[in-house]
Amino acid sequence: MKFLSGIYAAGVAARNTLYDRGALSAHRLSVPVVSVGNISVGGAGKTPFVMLLCELLARRGIRVAVLSRGYGRASRGVRVVDPNGSARDFGDEPLLIARKLNVPVVVGEDRYRAGLVAEREFSPQIILLDDGFQHRALARDFDIVLLTPADAHDRVLPAGRLREPLSALARADAIVVSSGASPADFPVAGKTIWRALRGINPGPLPPRPVVFCGIARPEFFFTQLRKAGVEPAAEASFRDHHPYNDRDVAELLALRAQSEGDGFVTTEKDCVNLGQLAGKLQPLVTVPVRMKLENADSALDHMLAALKQRRGSSS
Numbered sequence: 001m002k003f004l005s006g007i008y009a010a011g012v013a014a015r016n017t018l019y020d021r022g023a024l025s026a027h028r029l030s031v032p033v034v035s036v037g038n039i040s041v042g043g044a045g046k047t048p049f050v051m052l053l054c055e056l057l058a059r060r061g062i063r064v065a066v067l068s069r070g071y072g073r074a075s076r077g078v079r080v081v082d083p084n085g086s087a088r089d090f091g092d093e094p095l096l097i098a099r100k101l102n103v104p105v106v107v108g109e110d111r112y113r114a115g116l117v118a119e120r121e122f123s124p125q126i127i128l129l130d131d132g133f134q135h136r137a138l139a140r141d142f143d144i145v146l147l148t149p150a151d152a153h154d155r156v157l158p159a160g161r162l163r164e165p166l167s168a169l170a171r172a173d174a175i176v177v178s179s180g181a182s183p184a185d186f187p188v189a190g191k192t193i194w195r196a197l198r199g200i201n202p203g204p205l206p207p208r209p210v211v212f213c214g215i216a217r218p219e220f221f222f223t224q225l226r227k228a229g230v231e232p233a234a235e236a237s238f239r240d241h242h243p244y245n246d247r248d249v250a251e252l253l254a255l256r257a258q259s260e261g262d263g264f265v266t267t268e269k270d271c272v273n274l275g276q277l278a279g280k281l282q283p284l285v286t287v288p289v290r291m292k293l294e295n296a297d298s299a300l301d302h303m304l305a306a307l308k309q310r311r312g313s314s315s
Helices: 002-020 046-059 092-101 111-122 149-153 166-171 218-227 246-259 268-280 296-311
Strands: 033-038 064-068 105-107 126-130 142-147 174-177 192-200 210-213 234-237 264-267 284-287 289-293
Touching (some): 002 166, 046 092, 064 111, 092 268, 174 296, 192 218, 210 246, 210 268, 264 268
Parallel strands (some): 064 105, 064 126, 174 192
Antiparallel strands (some): 192 289
């Protein structure tokens, strides 16, 4: 496995070198692009952070659009997300963003083409690229990378969960540490460091619910609920972006009967993936996962100043 990781890392390094030297070209959009990404496979809170940025920029009166690959969707090509659509058509995270924030979201394997559609149809002042750190075919003006404690001692795929070695952080403009991550554990000397708090806002919950989720790091959700005083009757985890079906619902109902649970609790993303099946799991409470950025105004000022300098724009 270590040998395969070495081959993978060499391939990633070669690809990045081609972009760095201009042998592979990155296509540039007319408006500034801010990428939010990470160096591991899921679980860093990229989408909640994109949603946070959308909210912060909206308070400044800045129009935004979001680009995403639309992971897990059955459709192909560039599509504007319909908030009334399904995760099968657009992907769970793009659909969640469109529903929660009422901002335009465009999905596409080719994010440059998706960006052209966003520019033409919505005239954004800034485009946010969700999960874009490794998508170098689209030029970006500001790269934000989220880190978790697990990233510090992980290995590159397939031996570990890292998409790139830690040296790739040299490309980042701002590093966001969350979930107890320490900058001292990463090669980020001289980098702009932002600190974020990642948590949940549970609200009223059944006293002994069956808790389930299909996210990259389900233990985070389970732990946060326990910290909030919730003692699950049972827990169930599915793979990230899991598209729920009737069999899954039947198993969850059986788990509630077996554990004598009082209801169900899951994440907003999972509720999107449940679709109409959510009506069979009642009572069902969805718990939002939220990001809070320390010194948010200063961080946003820094980002906007960098965009203005690099684009000469008034964004």
